[in-house]
Amino acid sequence: xxxxxxxxxxxxxxxxxxxxxxxxxxxxxxxxxxxxxxxxxxxxxxxxxxxxxxxxxxxxxxxxxxxxxxxxxxxxxxxxxxxxxxxxxxxxxxxxxxxxxxxxxxxxxxxxxxxxxxxxxxxxxxxxxxxxxxxxxxxxxxxxxxxxxxxxxxxxxxxxxxxxxxxxxxxxxxxxxxxxxxxxxxxxxxxxxxxxxxxxxxxxxxxxxxxxxxxxxxxxxxxxxxxxxxxxxxxxxxxxxxxxxxxxxxxxxxxxxxxxxxxxxxxxxxxxxxxxxxxxxxxxx
Numbered sequence: 001x002x003x004x005x006x007x008x009x010x011x012x013x014x015x016x017x018x019x020x021x022x023x024x025x026x027x028x029x030x031x032x033x034x035x036x037x038x039x040x041x042x043x044x045x046x047x048x049x050x051x052x053x054x055x056x057x058x059x060x061x062x063x064x065x066x067x068x069x070x071x072x073x074x075x076x077x078x079x080x081x082x083x084x085x086x087x088x089x090x091x092x093x094x095x096x097x098x099x100x101x102x103x104x105x106x107x108x109x110x111x112x113x114x115x116x117x118x119x120x121x122x123x124x125x126x127x128x129x130x131x132x133x134x135x136x137x138x139x140x141x142x143x144x145x146x147x148x149x150x151x152x153x154x155x156x157x158x159x160x161x162x163x164x165x166x167x168x169x170x171x172x173x174x175x176x177x178x179x180x181x182x183x184x185x186x187x188x189x190x191x192x193x194x195x196x197x198x199x200x201x202x203x204x205x206x207x208x209x210x211x212x213x214x215x216x217x218x219x220x221x222x223x224x225x226x227x228x229x230x231x232x233x234x235x236x237x238x239x240x241x242x243x244x245x246x247x248x249x250x251x252x253x254x255x256x257x258x259x260x261x262x263x264x265x266x267x268x269x270x271x272x273x274x275x276x277x278x279x280x281x282x283x284x285x
Contacts, residue, residue: 004033006189010153010163011098011130012037013187013194018201019126022095025088027107029100032130046088050081050103071117078113081106085114095122101131108143125149126201133157133164144168144179148204152181161189165200171209173268178211208267215258217248217271224252226271233259238274245273 011034015024024045026036036045067087071078078086085107088094099107115121126149133154144150148170156162166181184202186195217236219226232247239245250259250271262269 006155006161006163007032007034007130008037009189009192010187011128013192014128014151014153014165014200015096015098019096019128022122022124023092024096024098025085025092025094027097027099027103029103032100034100034130044092046092046094048084048088050106076117078117079110081110082113082117085110086118089114089118089122090120093120093122095124096126096128098128098130100129101136104129104131104136105139105141108139108141112141112143127151128153131155140179145170145174149201151184151200153187163187163189165194167200167202170204171207171211173210174212205265208265210266210268212270213258213262213267214270214272215255217250217273220252222252223254224250225255226250226273234269234271236273237270238272 015036016038026045026047028034028047028049030049030051067083071083097107097111125147127147128151130153133156145168147168150168150170152164152166154164154166156164163186164183165185165187167184169176169178169180169182172178184196184200185198187193188195214237217226217238218224227249228245228247230249232249234248234250236243236246236248248271250269258269261267
């Protein structure tokens with residue numbers, strides 16, 4: 001029987017070159033012929049089969065009952081996949097995630113919840129999503145706007161040995177569609193090489209090209225100061241476009257941190273005064 005090594009070649013090349021400095025969580029999919037080449041070269045990896053949870057065959061190396069009890073005590077209701085990801089993040093410090101095909105949407109929804117409730121979070125998460133061209137519907141989940149280190153590995157229908165490597169734009173203003181996919185490189189499985197030899201994980205945070213950073217907007221001197229009817233350095237997304245309070249001037253000891261951050265990394269600050277209802281009681285300083 002002929003064994004198709006194409007997925008193993010392209011994903012092992014990406015993992016071995018870019019992702020071998022942290023624990024890798026691989027979400028196996030039985031429809032994809034993939035195994036890690038040269039396993040001994042990797043620091044550590046965790047294998048997860050989403051289908052096994054649906055079939056009630058999921059197994060945990062770490063006793064999940066303690067985490068389930070903790071979650072229940074907080075009156076949270078999370079499914080097995082979310083709990084598994086939380087445990088993988090907390091126990092193994094998993095920072096890289098490889099997911100296939102129709103499992104991608106389910107993973108994205110589960111990871112979004114898991115990253116909220118995990119007691120450990122990484123600043124260096126990377127995601128590799130593998131699928132065959134034209135077989136997945138376009139997703140509009142905010143995850144693809146908010147995460148800078150995403151790769152889509154897309155197998156060509158006609159050649160079956162050519163893989164487009166795409167990434168989300170991430171940088172730029174919202175109207176420039178930061179979630180749109182851009183071709184970075186192409187992997188040629190028959191030749192076992194990347195066509196262009198370009199770095200697949202560019203540092204998008206170094207220059208965010210005007211991408212908006214939204215902070216809660218409430219006047220609380222000296223930490224945050226909001227003024228109207230003077231020179232402006234931000235906009236309030238919590239009011240209508242034609243409001244007299246749309247353009248604001250922000251300052252304050254804590255606001256200066258964000259101002260300096262955006263000056264260094266080329267982002268645009270916006271405030272949202274509609275978040276006031278979530279902040280609780282405000283006491284005078």
